[in-house]
Amino acid sequence: MNILHLRDNRQRGLHWSKPRARPIETLPVPDTLYIPISHWQQTTAELLVTTGSTLYKGQPLTRSYNHNVIITHASSSGEVIDISDNRIAIKTDGRDEVSDELTKTTDSLSRQEITDIAHRNGLTGQGGAGFPLARKIASLPQQPQLLLVNAAECDPDIHCDDALIQAYAPLVVESVLTIAEACEIDRVVIGIENDKTRSIEQLQQAMARQTARQNIELVTIPSQYPSGAENILLQLCTSEQPGPHESLASAGILSMNIATCYAMGQAVFNGMPPISRITTVVTPDGRHRNFKLLTGTPVNHILDYVAYERPIASIEQEVPLHVTQGGRMMSEALDTQAVITQQSNCITISNTKGVQSSVPCIRCGACSDICPVRLMPQHLHKAATHFDAQQLDNLNVDRCIECRCCDVVCPSAIPLTAQFIQAKEHKHRQNNEQIAADLAKQRYDKRQRRLQKERSGKRRTSLKEKAAPATPQSRKDLIAQALKRSAKKKPNDAADNGSSH
Amino acid sequence: MTGIAVITILAVIIGAILGYASSWFPADNDSLVEKIDRLLPQTQCAQCGYPGCRPYAEALANGDAEIDQCPPGGSEGIAALAALLDRKVIPLNPQYGVEKPLSVAVIREAECIGCTLCIKACPVDAIIGAPKLMHTVIYDHCTGCELCLPPCPVDCIDLVSDV
Numbered sequence: 001m002n003i004l005h006l007r008d009n010r011q012r013g014l015h016w017s018k019p020r021a022r023p024i025e026t027l028p029v030p031d032t033l034y035i036p037i038s039h040w041q042q043t044t045a046e047l048l049v050t051t052g053s054t055l056y057k058g059q060p061l062t063r064s065y066n067h068n069v070i071i072t073h074a075s076s077s078g079e080v081i082d083i084s085d086n087r088i089a090i091k092t093d094g095r096d097e098v099s100d101e102l103t104k105t106t107d108s109l110s111r112q113e114i115t116d117i118a119h120r121n122g123l124t125g126q127g128g129a130g131f132p133l134a135r136k137i138a139s140l141p142q143q144p145q146l147l148l149v150n151a152a153e154c155d156p157d158i159h160c161d162d163a164l165i166q167a168y169a170p171l172v173v174e175s176v177l178t179i180a181e182a183c184e185i186d187r188v189v190i191g192i193e194n195d196k197t198r199s200i201e202q203l204q205q206a207m208a209r210q211t212a213r214q215n216i217e218l219v220t221i222p223s224q225y226p227s228g229a230e231n232i233l234l235q236l237c238t239s240e241q242p243g244p245h246e247s248l249a250s251a252g253i254l255s256m257n258i259a260t261c262y263a264m265g266q267a268v269f270n271g272m273p274p275i276s277r278i279t280t281v282v283t284p285d286g287r288h289r290n291f292k293l294l295t296g297t298p299v300n301h302i303l304d305y306v307a308y309e310r311p312i313a314s315i316e317q318e319v320p321l322h323v324t325q326g327g328r329m330m331s332e333a334l335d336t337q338a339v340i341t342q343q344s345n346c347i348t349i350s351n352t353k354g355v356q357s358s359v360p361c362i363r364c365g366a367c368s369d370i371c372p373v374r375l376m377p378q379h380l381h382k383a384a385t386h387f388d389a390q391q392l393d394n395l396n397v398d399r400c401i402e403c404r405c406c407d408v409v410c411p412s413a414i415p416l417t418a419q420f421i422q423a424k425e426h427k428h429r430q431n432n433e434q435i436a437a438d439l440a441k442q443r444y445d446k447r448q449r450r451l452q453k454e455r456s457g458k459r460r461t462s463l464k465e466k467a468a469p470a471t472p473q474s475r476k477d478l479i480a481q482a483l484k485r486s487a488k489k490k491p492n493d494a495a496d497n498g499s500s501h
Numbered sequence: 502m503t504g505i506a507v508i509t510i511l512a513v514i515i516g517a518i519l520g521y522a523s524s525w526f527p528a529d530n531d532s533l534v535e536k537i538d539r540l541l542p543q544t545q546c547a548q549c550g551y552p553g554c555r556p557y558a559e560a561l562a563n564g565d566a567e568i569d570q571c572p573p574g575g576s577e578g579i580a581a582l583a584a585l586l587d588r589k590v591i592p593l594n595p596q597y598g599v600e601k602p603l604s605v606a607v608i609r610e611a612e613c614i615g616c617t618l619c620i621k622a623c624p625v626d627a628i629i630g631a632p633k634l635m636h637t638v639i640y641d642h643c644t645g646c647e648l649c650l651p652p653c654p655v656d657c658i659d660l661v662s663d664v
Contacts, residue, residue, distance in 0.1 A: 436543075436644075437543035438543070439641075439642065440544065440644045441543045441555075443642060444555075
């Protein structure tokens with residue numbers, strides 16, 4: 001059992017002692033796979049299959065020219081049985097036949113080519129947020145400085161990256177170097193926790209074989225949560241820090257999860273899109289196992305195969321199992337329809353929901369001591385309860401990385417992070433509404449001024465007309481002029497008629 | 502006697518200054534109108550019975566209107582107005598409409614006959630087009646005020662909830 005204890009280090013956070021990751025296991029291919037279809041705002045991916053199409057493993061299901069839309073692929077061979085708005089159901093045939101249209105690459109790649117590969121294969125960040133990789137690479141400046149590979153897996157329940165490195169270190173290193181070469185980055189840093197000794201060994205061996213290539217460095221960092229957060233990892237590894245409102249990519253730093261690098265390697269060297277990923281499954285007794293799961297595997301399929309113990313009482317009363325995704329800290333509840341996606345790093349099965357009732361804040365300050373980005377959660381809590389937008393701004397609520405450290409240490413069990421997330425959303429929404437309202441007001445005012453001008457212009461002309469009405473004399477002149485014009489025209493007409501006869 | 506004269510002269514002078522001041526430096530009502538106007542959603546939908554948000558703000562500042570007349574602002578808007586004007590929070594008056602989710606107008610372009618009536622109705626100039634040519638809505642500028650719906654002779658404008 002993991003023990004939670006706190007230390008006041010230079011970098012604040014929670015400390016756990018983590019066991020070594022267990023080797024990767026596989027599950028039989030499920031009967032039905034549900035592949036999610038990506039949407040981005042109003043842009044939908046174009047479907048390449050219809051109900052009844054025969055599919056092979058790795059075959060693309062969608063197409064799009066928009067880098068925000070993630071292209072999905074069949075994760076096993078079979079037949080499309082249903083297409084709904086957001087997912088494609090595939091009845092698998094169990095043969096797991098690989099598509100013969102996969103394109104492998106062996107030459108050195110340019111930045112454009114690697115962006116295309118990332119987009120074509122639907123690669124996304126596998127750390128949890130799922131940012132499209134093609135967009136990330138495309139947003140890098142002309143001269144990127146650093147490729148930061150995130151092998152820090154700080155959540156106490158997640159072991160998938162550790163298992164991945166132990167199994168595929170050579171391919172991972174090869175892939176990291178290929179990405180760096182394609183993006184013309186000279187400096188590569190891999191950040192990993194110092195307690196993952198076996199993974200470190202494997203990576204060092206793999207790196208020793210690649211000495212001729214770029215400047216690659218393995219940095220070990222103390223094992224604590226949340227050192228896997230991009231900005232914190234960057235600080236721990238290089239003691240650099242990006243500006244407060246700057247994204248890492250725009251600062252010339254390409255930050256990638258090690259699992260994303262592996263997926264990239266698979267796509268480049270084997271032409272295989274990311275149709276599976278390594279996921280840690282935590283059973284109700286607290287043990288963890290690592291599985292290589294196909295994208296679109298229903299979570300229920302995992303529950304059917306992974307042995308776990310349940311109290312007899314909960315079976316008798318038919319208490320449903322509680323399934324969450326994202327590890328112990330970033331957990332988010334999954335419903336029974338949920339499937340494995342590229343972001344499923346950890347599936348936790350528990351017997352109970354584990355909801356704690358909270359009591360009022362006692363102002364112990366434990367949350368301020370633990371906050372890794374040095375915010376003051378107890379003050380934020382007060383401001384968020386009454387939604388004081390100004391105060392929330394002063395306390396930098398936007399800098400909260402939502403790591404839930406404050407939730408863990410709070411003796412009153414206040415769901416602080418959830419409250420901050422809500423407050424951030426509220427503030428963001430209010431901001432957007434204010435911007436829209438200001439724009440509408442501006443346009444309304446401009447229109448009013450224009451209408452005013454038009455009205456006064458009209459009045460002026462009508463006044464002019466009134467002031468100078470056509471006199472009988474001038475009217476006679478006008479008639480005379482008109483008569484003259486028509487007289488001039490008539491002979492011409494006659495001439496025209498004559499010529500036509 | 503001198504006392505009365507001094508007081509009278511003083512009164513006349515002070516009266517003149519005050520009269521001058523009131524005509525040259527009008528009461529700071531505008532800043533209140535401005536403050537109220539900032540709280541209103543600026544949809545310019547005229548559901549409150551006034552021809553726009555600014556006129557409604559002026560009416561509120563003068564005390565001619567109630568704070569429960571703005572459906573797009575909803576309960577949140579009423580609460581903000583109540584706090585600013587130190588009035589009691591009251592529910593939205595259904596006479597003026599009901600609170601609806603944000604939406605934008607969308608013209609079914611194939612059906613548009615190019616009559617320009619909606620362009621004239623739009624309070625924020627969010628519709629572009631020309632006579633006998635197709636019109637369309639600039640979604641980023643549309644406030645969802647619904648004012649373009651009644652003038653359309655072919656009913657080709659839909660309101661869709663914002664995406």
